[in-house]
């Protein structure tokens with residue numbers, strides 16, 4: 102860090118640009134991520150990210166209810182401790198395996214590769230990876246996914262895409278979740294979409310609520326399309 106660290110600034114508000122010392126670790130991660138892609142050539146892999154509590158597990162449960170009859174879905178879910186989310190998803194009829202990261206704030210590709218040895222990958226159409234709740238660290242780790250989907254709940258404030266730009270820059274889709282709460286919170290979908298697109302002009306945006314069903318049909322259609330595309334791509338190779 103530069104000599105004029107925050108301490109030397111006294112109590113003044115400021116910002117310090119830190120050197121990135123993790124690049125070599127990420128190269129190793131990317132190598133494993135490519136091995137995952139190679140192994141699951143015809144499986145559509147979706148890395149689902151967000152802060153804790155934005156509604157990832159609830160969305161997986163709802164998606165399972167709607168799509169399990171037409172495709173084979175499995176979920177790998179990461180949390181620092183407990184298997185609570187995997188239990189919730191199994192109760193909803195999904196094949197789910199918990200990855201306990203032992204306190205780590207993100208999932209790394211090697212954790213996915215290890216987990217794959219514990220699930221039957223034969224015939225899977227769609228593999229969800231529910232990442233550890235965190236808008237920062239998971240953004241740096243490629244898990245071999247085809248798409249990264251980031252939820253941002255209306256209760257979190259519409260200023261997050263610019264504060265955590267890498268998460269939104271590396272996501273193909275932003276789901277504005279808990280839309281049922283929009284009448285009660287200071288959050289506008291227009292502002293969050295504008296900020297997210299200034300970070301990543303390509304990002305798609307969908308507004309959803311698992312409570313009242315808003316946007317869930319569109320979300321399921323998006324998934325159907327991506328699964329179809331992945332299978333077509335694998336068949337053409």
Ligand SMILES: Nc1nc2c(ncn2[C@@H]2O[C@H](COP(=O)(O)OP(=O)(O)O)[C@@H](O)[C@H]2O)c(=O)[nH]1
Nearest residue numbers: 153154155156157158159160279281310311312
């Ligand atoms: N109002 C509202 N609450 C939701 C919605 N989706 C999830 N929740 C609630 O938000 C809390 C956190 O959800 P969860 O799925 O565990 O979030 P995760 O930590 O991102 O996996 C739970 O109490 C859910 O019932 C939604 O669409 N609307």
Ligand SMILES: [Mg+2]
Nearest residue numbers: 157158186231
């Ligand atoms: Mg969860």
